[in-house]
Amino acid sequence: MKTLDELILPDDLRYTRDHEWARIEGDLVRVGITDYAQDQLGDVVYVELPEPGQTLGRGEEFGTVESVKAVSELYLPVGGEIVEVNAGLSDAPQLVNESPYDRGWMVLVRPSDPAEIEGLLDAEAYREHLEGIA
Amino acid sequence: MARHTVLGQWHRRHGANPAEFAGYEMPLWYPAGARAEHLAVLAAVGVFDTSHMAVLRVSGPGAFGLLQHCHTRDLGALLPVGDPPRCTYGVFLDARGHVVDDAVVYGLSPDRFLVVVNAGMGPRVAAHLTAHAPGPGAVVEDLTDRLGKIDVQGPGAARLLEPLLADPDRAFRDLGWFRFRGHFDPRAPEAGQVQWRDGTPVLLSRTGYTGEFGFELYVEAHRAPAIWADLVEAGEGRGLLPCGLAARDSLRTGAVLPLAHQDLGGRPFVRNPWTHALPLGPGGTGYTKEFLGRAALEAAEDAAWTLPFAGFDPRKVPSGASVRSESGRALGTVLTCTTDMGIDRVEGRIVSVASPDRPAGFTPRGLCCGFVRVDEPLPPGARVELCHGRRSIPVEIVSDIRPDRTARLPIAAMRTRPSSAPSPEEPP
Numbered sequence: 022m023k024t025l026d027e028l029i030l031p032d033d034l035r036y037t038r039d040h041e042w043a044r045i046e047g048d049l050v051r052v053g054i055t056d057y058a059q060d061q062l063g064d065v066v067y068v069e070l071p072e073p074g075q076t077l078g079r080g081e082e083f084g085t086v087e088s089v090k091a092v093s094e095l096y097l098p099v100g101g102e103i104v105e106v107n108a109g110l111s112d113a114p115q116l117v118n119e120s121p122y123d124r125g126w127m128v129l130v131r132p133s134d135p136a137e138i139e140g141l142l143d144a145e146a147y148r149e150h151l152e153g154i155a
Numbered sequence: 156m157a158r159h160t161v162l163g164q165w166h167r168r169h170g171a172n173p174a175e176f177a178g179y180e181m182p183l184w185y186p187a188g189a190r191a192e193h194l195a196v197l198a199a200v201g202v203f204d205t206s207h208m209a210v211l212r213v214s215g216p217g218a219f220g221l222l223q224h225c226h227t228r229d230l231g232a233l234l235p236v237g238d239p240p241r242c243t244y245g246v247f248l249d250a251r252g253h254v255v256d257d258a259v260v261y262g263l264s265p266d267r268f269l270v271v272v273n274a275g276m277g278p279r280v281a282a283h284l285t286a287h288a289p290g291p292g293a294v295v296e297d298l299t300d301r302l303g304k305i306d307v308q309g310p311g312a313a314r315l316l317e318p319l320l321a322d323p324d325r326a327f328r329d330l331g332w333f334r335f336r337g338h339f340d341p342r343a344p345e346a347g348q349v350q351w352r353d354g355t356p357v358l359l360s361r362t363g364y365t366g367e368f369g370f371e372l373y374v375e376a377h378r379a380p381a382i383w384a385d386l387v388e389a390g391e392g393r394g395l396l397p398c399g400l401a402a403r404d405s406l407r408t409g410a411v412l413p414l415a416h417q418d419l420g421g422r423p424f425v426r427n428p429w430t431h432a433l434p435l436g437p438g439g440t441g442y443t444k445e446f447l448g449r450a451a452l453e454a455a456e457d458a459a460w461t462l463p464f465a466g467f468d469p470r471k472v473p474s475g476a477s478v479r480s481e482s483g484r485a486l487g488t489v490l491t492c493t494t495d496m497g498i499d500r501v502e503g504r505i506v507s508v509a510s511p512d513r514p515a516g517f518t519p520r521g522l523c524c525g526f527v528r529v530d531e532p533l534p535p536g537a538r539v540e541l542c543h544g545r546r547s548i549p550v551e552i553v554s555d556i557r558p559d560r561t562a563r564l565p566i567a568a569m570r571t572r573p574s575s576a577p578s579p580e581e582p583p
Contacts, residue, residue: 022172063184063188064190064191066469067468067470067520089188089190089401115190122198141265
């Protein structure tokens with residue numbers, strides 16, 4: 022298990038207390054789970070993602086990530102339309118472990134209210150949140 | 156505060172992800188991850204610290220009578236003690252026919268037995284045995300804290316051990332499935348029969364909890380760290396991985412082996428995949444001996460059925476989820492549900508990474524599998540749904556889960572120079 026010092030928490034991302042990350046890409050937001058989340062879950066064996074085109078609210082469940090240990094729900098950091106999902110995860114769910122911030126991304130969202138992203142944690146605040154639960 | 160085994164320091168130093176299990180802090184997986192550990196046991200070899208398991212010594216002129224009364228197997232099959240001696244798997248039942256614990260009994264002599272039960276269960280099983288002794292003359296001692304136990308599992312297990320044992324030819328001679336040799340106690344008469352290369356006496360048992368070829372090693376606790384380190388070092392370049400509880404659980408489930416209190420608890424021990432642990436007569440009818448709990452089993456005519464299942468993808472549900480028919484009728488509950496990461500469906504049929512007829516480039520996604528308890532005797536091939544919250548997963552009732560397991564292959568075929576072609580051995 023990684024110690025807090027070993028966790029990778031990029032400064033250009035925003036985070037939720039449920040361990041999702043969000044990255045602003047133009048007028049879209051890419052979403053995945055954090056290095057902490059994948060380390061806690063262990064080997065990811067299956068990822069269930071929504072159909073593109075659905076619109077979901079902030080904090081709504083958009084899928085599940087299934088590891089050797091447990092099934093965990095995924096919650097959307099910002100509400101909006103799902104414009105794309107990472108189809109590569111169906112054949113290679115281990116990308117969530119190997120590359121949580123890059124090849125292991127989960128959904129791309131067109132936010133209904135771009136201001137919602139300001140309500141998310143920055144890397145420093147998320148690290149403090151992890152210190153609180155460690 | 157959780158206890159640690161004698162190998163706890165090694166686990167922490169090597170990045171184990173810890174979990175509390177039966178009062179012990181144990182590795183759930185190491186940095187390689189549970190999938191790699193599971194696959195290592197199917198293709199190469201894995202080592203497991205199982206020092207948390209409890210070991211009882213039952214000795215004295217009343218020892219055989221006590222165990223024969225309390226354990227479900229006919230222990231007469233362990234006597235007279237052969238070379239190598241035998242051990243056998245069964246359960247201890249209470250008067251209701253419910254499982255107190257499952258146990259492997261080792262017959263060292265007519266008045267000396269070892270009984271291996273689950274982690275944390277030593278005191279309870281010892282009290283159960285003492286309370287139900289049919290006569291005097293049996294002493295039950297809990298040796299758990301004096302012992303280290305290491306499981307070496309996988310097709311490479313014998314080749315890994317060969318250079319580490321003082322006399323592998325003697326240790327392995329005729330060591331079939333559920334046979335053992337040696338003793339961990341240097342004062343025991345059997346102690347010289349299996350020795351580590353440094354002279355440490357070892358009880359070497361051709362058993363395990365993975366369904367794969369391998370051994371369980373029992374040694375005095377203070378010797379376990381050096382033996383573990385020797386195994387890990389010798390395994391470099393052989394695909395060896397230290398394995399945690401997650402891989403242990405997924406491997407045993409794919410091998411249709413129960414976890415005592417999850418799969419066997421709270422009901423009479425009948426109508427399940429493990430009734431070979433009962434002393435059934437020829438043709439599977441009638442019991443060959445009296446034993447505690449027998450009357451309750453014979454009266455259990457309305458008991459539910461415990462059946463293995465396998466799914467079609469890796470998705471799973473928690474223990475306790477409901478089982479429904481395809482039309483939505485409630486049938487029962489899920490006991491164990493995990494993902495065997497070494498198997499997948501190929502045109503509907505389950506194939507393992509160890510199957511000789513697997514397709515080229517076979518890389519399994521894993522299949523959900525486990526046991527359900529249902530109100531009717533569903534046949535293999537029946538489809539049911541496992542339901543939890545919004546999730547509903549279709550699975551199939553099966554008679555077996557992971558194909559092409561290696562546990563029963565003859566030891567001669569698993570050594571450095573195979574002397575015969577593999578063929579399954581008969582259970583003892």
